[in-house]
Amino acid sequence: GAGVSQSPSNKVTEKGKDVELRCDPISGHTALYWYRQSLGQGLEFLIYFQGNSAPDKSGLPSDRFSAERTGGSVSTLTIQRTQQEDSAVYLCASSFSGREGAFFGQGTRLTVV
Amino acid sequence: AQSVTQLGSHVSVSEGALVLLRCNYSSSVPPYLFWYVQYPNQGLQLLLKYTSAATLVKGINGFEAEFKKSETSFHLTKPSAHMSDAAEYFCAVTPLIGCYNKMIFGAGTRLAVHP
Numbered sequence A: 001g002a003g004v005s006q007s008p009s010n011k012v013t014e015k016g017k018d019v020e021l022r023c024d025p026i027s028g029h030t031a032l033y034w035y036r037q038s039l040g041q042g043l044e045f046l047i048y049f050q051g052n053s054a055p056d057k058s059g060l061p062s063d064r065f066s067a068e069r070t071g072g073s074v075s076t077l078t079i080q081r082t083q084q085e086d087s088a089v090y091l092c093a094s095s096f097s098g099r100e101g102a103f104f105g106q107g108t109r110l111t112v113v
Numbered sequence B: 001a002q003s004v005t006q007l008g009s010h011v012s013v014s015e016g017a018l019v020l021l022r023c024n025y026s027s028s029v030p031p032y033l034f035w036y037v038q039y040p041n042q043g044l045q046l047l048l049k050y051t052s053a054a055t056l057v058k059g060i061n062g063f064e065a066e067f068k069k070s071e072t073s074f075h076l077t078k079p080s081a082h083m084s085d086a087a088e089y090f091c092a093v094t095p096l097i098g099c100y101n102k103m104i105f106g107a108g109t110r111l112a113v114h115p
Helices: none
Strands: A005-007 A010-013 A019-024 A031-037 A043-050 A065-069 A075-079 A088-095 A108-112 B003-005 B010-014 B019-021 B024-026 B032-038 B044-050 B056-058 B064-068 B073-078 B087-094 B109-114
Touching: A005 A088, A010 A019, A019 A088, A019 A108, A031 A075, A043 A065, A043 A075, A075 A088, B003 B087, B010 B019, B019 B109, B024 B073, B032 B064, B032 B073, B044 B056, B044 B064, B044 B073, B073 B087
Parallel strands: A010 A108, B010 B109
Antiparallel strands: A005 A019, A019 A075, A031 A043, A031 A088, A065 A075, A088 A108, B003 B024, B019 B073, B032 B044, B032 B087, B056 B064, B064 B073, B087 B109
């Protein structure tokens, strides 16, 4: 597609349920990033994929969070046993090398009730 | 480890006044630097980037930023604010280390423009 696509755009889930957030990067982009933006807060780095290298998972807040990137393209961020503090907008971005800047999707707004 | 500090979480200016949003980075070598803008209920959009070609970088919507190595700064400016500039602005840094280009963002500065 022309841009980074994220789905769903909105997700309401019950506390304790698992959720999967999807990111379709721009075709050909080797770098893919996930960030979390809580209400009124900045962008919290979660995970970074670069080509076939092992991902940088240093930003994942707990072992309930995991992400994978299949075939160097689509990425899925999974949150297990969701908690209310997981409520936030989850942003995905991709870039060709990272050095030209990243292109962001519109985000997935997650609400845990 | 790289980090980015944006001084001032909120900045308010009058329409037509100078906009100055501050960004300082911490890095052992000059990195690539970026400014992004986020309008209400929208995603992030790249405003401009520094990639070592020129220290004064011009971006969209009349914004520019100057890289100052001696001050480890990359402040964003616009000579005359417009009401439509009201948004959140993020400074970001990525290292110059081979293929490793993790992007770290500052906490953001919310710009308000009043008549």
